[in-house]
């Protein structure tokens with residue numbers, strides 16, 4: 659789905675450029691409406707493109723049944739970390755993952771679950787960009803029926819009052835071209851589809867911690 663985010667970035671950026679052109683033309687006080695109308699039509703065309711991508715995403719999401727299988731959550735987390743490791747290392751972000759001795763198995767789609775952690779790690783990466791201490795910590799605890807995973811960072815945390823809105827599609831505080839605001843809404847959807855929950859805890863100055871709960875596969879498969 660990261661691909662979709664990138665595909666959407668393009669028409670959204672272009673829309674911004676064309677609308678910007680129209681604003682410039684108006685501000686310069688030009689009396690010729692031709693170029694202004696042309697710029698706005700180009701913007702409209704780009705909005706159409708973005709809408710098309712979204713509707714594809716929707717049909718695709720519904721039509722294609724995703725396969726489900728018992729999977730090791732440890733493996734999912736390790737694969738996501740492996741994909742992010744170089745990026746995090748280059749930004750001097752310290753990463754620790756402590757899942758304890760348990761081997762939680764969940765029933766789900768490995769690609770989708772990987773996407774969940776990639777989205778959370780990407781957000782954490784961005785959050786610690788200007789922080790004095792840059793660290794991300796993944797920790798896990800296994801209960802009788804569910805596994806809880808926490809993804810914590812040392813960034814500025816979520817501004818009070820925005821804890822729920824960050825899960826809305828297209829909600830972003832990032833600059834144009836740096837975020838589409840789809841990451842957490844996609845994450846939320848995947849977690850829900852897997853019968854789990856996701857929430858965020860954020861205290862000022864203490865960074866953000868995303869808490870993920872996923873139901874375990876049949877209990878007997880979770881013995882070490």
Ligand SMILES: Nc1ncnc2c1ncn2[C@@H]1O[C@H](COP(=O)(O)OP(=O)(O)OP(=O)(O)O)[C@@H](O)[C@H]1O
Nearest residue numbers: 781785815824830831832837838839840841842866
């Ligand atoms: N770890 C975090 N620390 C602080 N703020 C966060 C964190 N994770 C998410 N947010 C806030 O939630 C917003 C929405 O996140 P989301 O992942 O949905 O979109 P995005 O990262 O802005 O863009 P995209 O994921 O589509 O590239 C972010 O713009 C940011 O304001």
Ligand SMILES: [Mg+2]
Nearest residue numbers: 780781841842
């Ligand atoms: Mg994101």
